[in-house]
Amino acid sequence: MNDLPSFDTDTLDLQALLPQVYEDLKQLAHRQLARMRPGDTFSTTMLVHETYERLAPHQGKGIASREHLMAWCARAMRQILIDHARSRQAQKRGSGESHLDLDDLDVRGGVDPTALLAINEALEQLEANDPRLVRLVELRVFAGLDPAEIAAVLGVNVRTIQRDWLRAKAWIGSALQ
Numbered sequence: 001m002n003d004l005p006s007f008d009t010d011t012l013d014l015q016a017l018l019p020q021v022y023e024d025l026k027q028l029a030h031r032q033l034a035r036m037r038p039g040d041t042f043s044t045t046m047l048v049h050e051t052y053e054r055l056a057p058h059q060g061k062g063i064a065s066r067e068h069l070m071a072w073c074a075r076a077m078r079q080i081l082i083d084h085a086r087s088r089q090a091q092k093r094g095s096g097e098s099h100l101d102l103d104d105l106d107v108r109g110g111v112d113p114t115a116l117l118a119i120n121e122a123l124e125q126l127e128a129n130d131p132r133l134v135r136l137v138e139l140r141v142f143a144g145l146d147p148a149e150i151a152a153v154l155g156v157n158v159r160t161i162q163r164d165w166l167r168a169k170a171w172i173g174s175a176l177q
Helices: 013-032 044-058 066-091 102-106 115-130 132-143 147-154 158-176
Strands: none
Touching: 013 044, 013 066, 044 066, 044 102, 044 147, 066 115, 066 132, 066 147, 115 158, 132 147, 132 158
């Protein structure tokens, strides 16, 4: 991923920037949706457009690189999918819980809405203790960035990302049990 063209972050126009990153956003959305259960009603295009609608009011203030934009979009997509899972879960009260390890989110299999909600709750609890670990999980699991890209976004070295990933997995794993 390359840096975006230079721009004044106070006057960033997401509508003008969207065509430059649209294919990247579609790939990100595709990775997100590949983790969902088969038969979910979201399409890649729907998720990209919903993400844009959520981000448009903010006009992208503070985004300095493509990685930052993708991280911002990954967080928005996570929230959209969580909202969707909550809605589905509300329709299916009483469904059985399934166990899901954080590493399981890296595979392309379907993710049960109940498990997605449990992971979201764990991330919300972790946010109070270590927000950087939450960003790491979002970037790795939801945006599909590799450790070097995550290190660039978070401004730390790759070894720190590797250690933090182990901490995040342990923390969330214990929260899911």
